[in-house]
Amino acid sequence: MEKKVVVLNVNGIDYELYINPKTLLVEAIRDYIGLTGTKRGCDTVSCGACTVLINGMSIKSCSVLAVQAEGYKITTIEGLEKNGKLAPIQEAFLDQGAYQCGFCAPGMIMSSQALLNENPNPTEWEIREGIEGNICRCTGYNSIVRAVQAVASGKYTEVKS
Amino acid sequence: MIHDFTYLKPGSLKEALAMYAEHDDCKVICGGQSLLIVMRQGMISPEYVLDIKHIKELDYIKFDPKDGLRIGATTTHREIEKSDVIKKNYPVLVEMERKLASVQVRNWGTIGGNLAHADSAGDPAPVLIALDAEITVGNKDGQRTMPLEDFFVDYFETVLQKGEIVLEVHVPAPAARSAAAYQKFNLLESDMGIVASAASVTLDENGACKDVRIVLGNAGPTPRRVKRAEELLKGKTYDEALFAEAGKIASEDCEPVSDIHASEEHRRHVLGVLTKRMLKKAWEQARG
Numbered sequence: 001m002e003k004k005v006v007v008l009n010v011n012g013i014d015y016e017l018y019i020n021p022k023t024l025l026v027e028a029i030r031d032y033i034g035l036t037g038t039k040r041g042c043d044t045v046s047c048g049a050c051t052v053l054i055n056g057m058s059i060k061s062c063s064v065l066a067v068q069a070e071g072y073k074i075t076t077i078e079g080l081e082k083n084g085k086l087a088p089i090q091e092a093f094l095d096q097g098a099y100q101c102g103f104c105a106p107g108m109i110m111s112s113q114a115l116l117n118e119n120p121n122p123t124e125w126e127i128r129e130g131i132e133g134n135i136c137r138c139t140g141y142n143s144i145v146r147a148v149q150a151v152a153s154g155k156y157t158e159v160k161s
Numbered sequence: 162m163i164h165d166f167t168y169l170k171p172g173s174l175k176e177a178l179a180m181y182a183e184h185d186d187c188k189v190i191c192g193g194q195s196l197l198i199v200m201r202q203g204m205i206s207p208e209y210v211l212d213i214k215h216i217k218e219l220d221y222i223k224f225d226p227k228d229g230l231r232i233g234a235t236t237t238h239r240e241i242e243k244s245d246v247i248k249k250n251y252p253v254l255v256e257m258e259r260k261l262a263s264v265q266v267r268n269w270g271t272i273g274g275n276l277a278h279a280d281s282a283g284d285p286a287p288v289l290i291a292l293d294a295e296i297t298v299g300n301k302d303g304q305r306t307m308p309l310e311d312f313f314v315d316y317f318e319t320v321l322q323k324g325e326i327v328l329e330v331h332v333p334a335p336a337a338r339s340a341a342a343y344q345k346f347n348l349l350e351s352d353m354g355i356v357a358s359a360a361s362v363t364l365d366e367n368g369a370c371k372d373v374r375i376v377l378g379n380a381g382p383t384p385r386r387v388k389r390a391e392e393l394l395k396g397k398t399y400d401e402a403l404f405a406e407a408g409k410i411a412s413e414d415c416e417p418v419s420d421i422h423a424s425e426e427h428r429r430h431v432l433g434v435l436t437k438r439m440l441k442k443a444w445e446q447a448r449g
Contacts, residue, residue, distance in 0.1 A: 001165035021168030021210070024197075044198060051265055057239070060265045063197050065190070067168055068214055111264070132351045133263025 006070050010035065011079030021067050025059075026050045028066035029076060037077035037106045041135075048134030051107035051114075052076050058114035060133070077106035080113065088156030089113050092147040100138030108134045112148045121152050163197070164206035174218045177211060178301040182324040184209045189326055191235055194262070194270035195278040219273065219328060224250060229334040234273025234327045242267060251332060253341040253359075257288045263351040273327040276312070279319045279383070282353040286313065287378040288343045290386070291359035295331045300324040306331070310376075313383035336372070339363040340446030342439040345378060346431045348422075354379055355423045358411065358435035362443040370394050375407065375440070380415035380432055387411045387436065399444055408437030 001020060008015050010033055017023075017032050029038050029052065041049030043062050050062040053075040080087035086094075089112050099105050108131060115122055115130030122130060127148045128141070136144065150156065169184065171177035181187060187209035190196050199205055213219070219233040224246040232241065241247055242258035261267055261284045275285055276296065290310045297306045298321055309330070312319050321327070341361035345354030357378030365371040373394045375387040390407035397403055412433030419425040 001167055004168060020165065022163045022165060024163075043201065045194060045262070045266060048263065048265065054268075057268045058265045059269045060263075063194055063266075064269060065168075065193060065197070065212075067170075068190075068193070068212060071215075114264070129259075129350075130264060133265045 004067055006067050008033070008066065008069055008074060009072070010074045011076060012073075017066070019066060021065065023066045025052070025061035025064045025066045025069050025074075028069075029061060029074075035076050035078050039103055039106055041103070041107075046135070047104070047107075048111060048131075049104055049107040051110040051134060053110055053114055053117075056114065056117050058111050058133075075110070077109060080109070087113070088151045089116065089147070091156050092150040093144070096143045096147040096150065098139055098143040098147045104134060104136040104138075108136060108144055112144070112151075115148065116151060122148065124149070162203070163200045164203070166207055166210045169209055169211040171211065171213070171216070174213075174216055175301075177213050177216060178299065178324065178326070181211055181326065182301045184211070185323075187211055189213055189277070191274040192237065192266075192270035193274070194266045195274060195280065213326065214271075222247065226334055230332040232272055232330045232332075234329060235271050236273075238262075238267035238270050238272065238275070239264070241272060250335055251292065251341075253288055253292070253343050253361075254285075254332075257284050257343050260284065260345065260350065272330060276309075276330070277319060277321060277327050279313055279317050280353075281316055281382060281384070282355075282357075282379040284343075284345060284354065284357065284378065286384045287357055287359040287376040288341065289330060289332065290376045290384050291341050291343070291361040291374045292332045293361075293374065294333075296327060297329040297331065298325050299328045300326075304328060310384065310386060315382045336363045338365070338447050338449070339372075340443045342442040342446070344435050344439060346435060356380055356417060356428045356432050356435065358432060358439050360436065360439040360443045362440065362447045364444075364447050367398075368448060369396055369398050370444075373440075375411060375436055377411060377415050377432055377436070380411075380417045380428065382416075385415055387414050389414055390436070394440070399448070401441065404437045404440040404444075407440055408433035408435075411436035 039049035041047035045063045054072045188207040219235040221233040223231045248255045294309045296309045343359040345357035359376045363372040377385045390410040412429040417428035
């Protein structure tokens, strides 16, 4: 086994890492870069807590090798806020009480954001399909669906820098 | 825990095939949505992992009204799901992809990787076999093409030889008065199917069955044609009693396992019901 130098662009910043090639993207983000918002849940591509965006689309970072994510723009939950202001989807999750224990929230928010990137006006069913890869054991999902609907309805406008 | 491996990153398809031929105990990774799970479980611990995810030569969807559909191996599930040309000509493929695992998996996982992994519960294979698809595999010395149903050998085992990778899936142009349907049975939408059934039906000018293919998923080690039921239906006209009879045959001509998700008996029953429904659905769509 030969360690590799990998440059990962996370939230607009290039991080040069010297890692074992078996390092998963979630390990690179949490343990090497130190951004611990992304959660490590089931580790078997089931729960979605580790969801991050790669070039705007959602993936599960527990099941992607860090070396394979080189050259992409990776966005984690820490990368959503702009100029110290939470992103609309984050505000909406707070307002709708779409958290309880909060463990699923970073992944759930990233999946919601990915859905809104592709489809700014999803139906309720499309929202439920969009977050099917994320498991929440507390909220019963209804408050999460309401949060995404609130953003889609234009209640929260992007903060312009 | 994943065992240490040496990571190989070829710059082109040609280089990938050369590297694969050179390295023993080497596994190919593309999206890795299946491979990394079995590596983490310690089921396999290859010395080398050859990455082909970034090889754009195999990332394509091409459609020609005569030739049909050609999908490159590194095309993601999501690209298939969102393809307008596939939606128009092979809507069953889009429906199947929409129910395959979750959005995140479909964004990164690929069709070639899914087929090469040869999980009996995989969604694409039964549908593609029902559509009479062929698969092309190749190594550094050449290529070979075969019906997709001949590609699978056993649970997680295919005809791929050392140094060979999946290159392309080809689906013939849709015949006139034809349609296909697929449904899997599972408890959670993004779960693996407990069992699945795919049916494609082609009718003649008089509305009688000209051709039919019935393929079961997770009903044995490999995707399984129900040829006895296909023969029963050929030449016949629309008859729900016949679909029920075909479903009964499907539940007999399979060898599902009993496991934590369902008993063998339950699986046989559901396979019969799904087959009956898929035949009816495909037939009605083919009739237009």
